[in-house]
Amino acid sequence: MGAAFLAAALLLGACDGRGSHSSAGASDRAEASEEAPAGVHEFGPDRYEAVVYAHEGEYQPSEIRIPVGAEVTFRASARDLPHGFLIEGTDVELDLFSGRFDEGTYTFDEPGEYRFICHVYCGPAHDMMSGVVVVE
Ligand SMILES: [Cu+2]
Numbered sequence: 001m002g003a004a005f006l007a008a009a010l011l012l013g014a015c016d017g018r019g020s021h022s023s024a025g026a027s028d029r030a031e032a033s034e035e036a037p038a039g040v041h042e043f044g045p046d047r048y049e050a051v052v053y054a055h056e057g058e059y060q061p062s063e064i065r066i067p068v069g070a071e072v073t074f075r076a077s078a079r080d081l082p083h084g085f086l087i088e089g090t091d092v093e094l095d096l097f098s099g100r101f102d103e104g105t106y107t108f109d110e111p112g113e114y115r116f117i118c119h120v121y122c123g124p125a126h127d128m129m130s131g132v133v134v135v136e
Helices: 002-035
Strands: 039-044 047-055 058-060 063-066 071-078 083-087 093-096 102-107 112-117 130-135
Touching: 039 063, 047 063, 047 083, 071 083, 071 093, 093 102
Parallel strands: 047 071, 063 130
Antiparallel strands: 039 047, 047 058, 071 102, 083 093, 083 112, 112 130
C-alpha cells in the first residue's frame, strides 16, 4: 500500500511538473510583450529605453524621438520571422527573434536623424524595413 501511494504521488508529481512547465513558458511570453510596450520610456536623467518590435516588414515604432545627449538602450524583438535592427552611424546592430529581446546601448551626442534598417534578410518586405531615430 505504501509503495502504491508513493507511485501515485510520483505520477501525480510528474504530471504536475510537465503541466506547470509548459504553462509557465506561455505566460512568460505573454508577460514579456505586455511588460514592454513599444516606444520610448524614460527611466532616469538622460537615460531612455526604446522598445522596438519588427513585425510584417515594419518596425513599431518606426520613429524614435530622443533628446540630444541621452543614453538610449534599445530593446528589440521580432513578432514573426527573424529580423535585424541596425542603426546607421552607431554600433547598434541587433538580431531579433520572436520571444526574446536583444539589447544595445548608445549615447547620441549629436543631433540629427539616424536611419535604422533590417540587416537580416527576411523576405519580400525586407528592403522596405526602415525607421529613424530623431535626436533633437
Ligand atoms: Cu529584413
